[in-house]
Amino acid sequence: MHDAGHQRHSPATRSGLHLTCVVAVTLIASACARYAPLPLGRGAGAAGVAQLVAPGADMPPSLATHRFDPADGLDVTETAMLAVANSPALKLKRDELGVARAQAFAAGLLPDPQLSVGEDFPQHSGGGLTTAFNLGLSEDIGALLTRSSRQAAARSQAGQVNLELLWAEWQTVAQARLLFDQVLNLRAQQARLASEQAALEQVTPYIHAALAAGNLTYDSASAGLNAAADVRKQRADNAVALHQADSDLHVLLGLAPTAPLELVGAPYRVAPTAAQLQQALADLPRRRPDLLALQAGYQSQEAKLRGAVRAQFPALNIGFNSARDTSAVYTHGFSVGITLPLFDRNRGNIAIERATRQQLKDDYASRVLTTRSDMQRLAADLATLDRQRDALTAHARQLADARRAAEPAWRQGLLDWPTWLAIRSRSLAADLDLLAVQQQQATQSIALEALLGNTDVDIATHPVSTQAPTP
Template structure:
């Protein structure tokens, strides 16, 4: 009876350390409500910004939101980063699983004997333990593999953060382009409207032909259509920016945005520096190297499985009146047939696959980098040509303005010159946006900014916990 009570006590003690289950149901209505409640004035967001930047963001909310602050907000709300953080937590838990020591197995055999061969009760019973002991450093290789996988998951957070940062940058660039284009096209539409009105007046006075008036009206209509498209593009860019941050579009209502970062064009880096940055800063390449290291550890584990584990057996047995205490080897697996050759070959193939995948990714990165660098350099040259063309157009407009002021040119000619100049400004804007897009592609190829925008450490939010 005492032995039975002891066994029951040991079992209850083991159960006392078990973790209990706590349900966490997901309600779609609650998720939708939480999304609609997100805003840029949240105090929780304020606390996150302070924690990430290391200094107080006063006043809160800021009067003007620049690229750095919007990127921090995106890091806070981004579901892609939430997923990457959750995956890292899962991978870190895998290290604990890999490092766990195999539990002993409690055995409670019972046998009733008839006829009774001994002087005692006619049964045989007693608890015994099967204690497994792993050999050949198997547990260490499992831990190494899980650690490398955890490192790959950690680097995936950095990769996801860069993609979120790039989405914010691209959305802000689209908004910058739409607002600048709206300003230019608004001035051009105003000039084209005046030209159409003056053309009608001249037609009535017999100074213009109908085709000339029709041409002016068509130009006026096209200018209005282009202006409407630019205004629509501005709304689309705002929606794109809200999606990149992870907030409803209404959260940007009344928010003043600083888009001045796109008014400067950093110089193109030397090819060697850009290549070095791509190799050492690309988180996806470093994660691929971590995956390869995990494949190495997996191969080491499969090789170690050729060596058998040992099972120690100990226990007490009551055998028809005789008390027996046993201790010895409960079993040893003898690898005399395949010696785990199948597992070793599969692990070797996976290691080779990981090596090829890493090499292919590096080739892809270097190819994309060369293309992005060439595109950026040619974009800078095109922008310089556009600057020269715009300067010429400006001189022509100034000349027409002087002629109009002195009476040597009429209002229609001067207004037409203003419309032509607005077209030159729009063409220069197209070149400016093209070079900024090329700069973004080059930054993505290196996963490193061409020019600092502030506290660049925020590009690597490595906290494994979801900020909210």
């Protein structure tokens, strides 16, 4: 009867083990992700702006109402819109946001239970022996205890990356405006140098003829020839700077190096008022996306520290098992695995997370202080540049009048050669100085507005606490 009992249980048990294995394999296979290749592109950039779009719905509110139509060239706002839509650097930032969101998703997943199945086969049959088996299911309870901390850290991290993306978009808008202004300013300098070079080269035959006739000394001739050579060098140096600015703008817009780029309209010329500056200084920690991103990063670190503190408690693993030995004795029970907190107790990780939190706190305080100082400095610089621009405008106008009056006087022999050259040289220098100051003023005003932060950021749409770490 005992042997018969063994014969009754053995096929059923074996069938149950096989069924368990089949179910486990089926569940694992059904949950597996599918692989799909993603070939690398050529990185050639767009061949022209006509094939690109910049939907207003994807733009910051300050740009969303502007109509994007590159058919008649790009104005400064359309250039900024295209940069936001097509900048390779912003695409990388958006990819980072996708990674952060995937990490937040992963942090919320429950740990998979562990299934163990085994069989033991007797060395020989007979004697009442049968195949033994064991079946167990266990779960890591410690991972469940720290799940909420991991989720909070990952959510704050995703919020930080989202705010960093907003800040990068605002900085890209500022960079597009700045490069637009630089290209137009360098083109204006190039045009002024070209006109001066043409004027000086017109008298080169006169210089050689006067030298041959003995009507001009070599000292005076060299002054004229050197003046033309200096202008040619200035024009070449300015062309190199123009090539760099034009290349930077192409890269920012995601265009191929040879793509035609027609810029139209006036450059960006908006400077914050004193009242706007003071309001921005007061609201700085609550409105600047980069500072809000630092706050989100600090909250993420707080959650990581809480998780490390919780992880100091003994790791616990609980399981349930069922087994049968070779004598056909069935057993059912449970297992508990616990880490004895004798040496480690997660003290190293706690120390690391606590030191990292202090570092982030000090970084935030330093960023706020530096930003306030930079804003005040840029505001003072703009006031100085305003006065300098007004003075240079009047000075350049006077020298331009003198240059125009000197031209007929020199040709009629009423003005000597060195004086005519000196007047032209000073007028050219004043014009170039004025363009340089205008460029510097635009750079400072755009930088100041960028430091003010994007006033269009709606914090309600980005659920990250705005509580800043105490400096």
